[in-house]
Amino acid sequence: MRIGGPNELVLERADGRSEPLHPLWLRERCRDAASIDLRTQQRLQDPSDFDLDVRVTALSQPSPGLFQVSFSDGHQGSFHAADILEEAALAPNSHDCPAPRLWDGRLSELPRARWRADPGDEELMSWLESFLTLGFIIFEGVPSEAGMVLKVGARFGFTRETNFGALFNVRSTPDANDLAYTSVALDAHTDNPYRTPVPGIQLLHCLVNETRGGHSTLVDGFAVAQALRAREPEAFRILSSTPVRFKYIDVDTELTASAPPIELDVTGELKAIHFSPRLDFVPLYPAAQLGAYYRARREFDHRLRASDFEIRFLLKAGDLVMFDNCRLLHGRTGFDPAEGLRHLQGCYIDIDGPRSLYRVLRRRRVAAGAVRRSA
C-alpha cells in the first residue's frame, strides 16, 4: 500500500495491478471511538449517511505500515496496511477458512483422529483443518455412551434440533418414519433438503455394529459437480438453475423447500448440493424442459453412485463421523438385522460453528505469536 498522490491511497496487488482505494470504503473502516463501539467493534453510524462524494483531503504515513487520512467531512482515520491487505486478499465469497480440497474415491488416507474431550488448541485446529478442507473427519475412541454425539457436536457448534429431536437414533425399527431407520441400503443423499435452512453438519456416532453390512459411504458432491461442469456443462447448467421441491411428511410434520440440486452462490461458485432421490419432486415444467432435466439428473446421479467418487468404511463402536451436509452426500450399504444390532446416534449442528471456532483459534494463535514476539 502506498500514497499515490495528495488525495489517494493506492493498493498494489501481487500480480502488479494497482488500484486507488475508494474514499468511502476507507471512511466506513475508521476504527476510532467516534466511529465504532470499541468493545463490540460494531459501527456506531449508518454508513449510508456518509457523503457519497467524501474525499481524502490529506494523507501521511507517520510510521511504516500506518497511514493517517483526513476526510472531507472533517473526520480523521488511521489505517494499518496489514489490515487493509488482509481484507483485500479475501475473495468476495470467501469464508476466510481453509479452502475445500476436493476428493474422489481414490482418497486413500481418511481423516481420522483420536477423540479427546479436552484437546489443545493446536490439536483442535488440525481437526478443523481436516474437516474444512475435506468436508469430514472420523473420530475414534468416542465413548460408546448414549448422548455422546451431542457432547462432540457441542465442541464444534450449536445443536440444530429438528422434529427428529436434538438427537436421533439410527437403527432398524418396524414402525420407521424414515428409511434411515430401516435396514435397506441408502444411496448417496444429503439430509433434510426439505428444511430451510438445511442442517449444515451431521454427526453420526456408532454405539454398536454387530452386522457385516451397513458400511457408511461418502461422496464429495462438489467434486462430482465439478466433474459434471467439465464434462457435461449443459447438465450442470440445468441442475444449477432448476428449482426442485423436496418434501417430508409425518403425522405431525409437513416440510417442503425448493432448491436446485446444485446450488451456486452469486459468483457462480458451488454453494451446496441438495440431492435426495427419495424426497425430490420436480415441478411440472414443460415436457421438453423436464426431459432435459431428467437426463441431467441421471448424469449427476450416476456419477454420485459411481465407485470412482465414493469412499466406503465401516463405523465400529466408538467411531463418530462428522460431515458437511451441504457438500458431501452420504449413504450406507444394506445390512441384515438378523446378524445383530446396528445402532448409531446422530445430530446436526449449524454449518458456521466449525468455521467460527477455526477463526477464533487462529486469532488466538496470532495473538500468542504477537505476545511472544514482543516478550
Ligand SMILES: [Fe+2]
Ligand atoms: Fe441421511
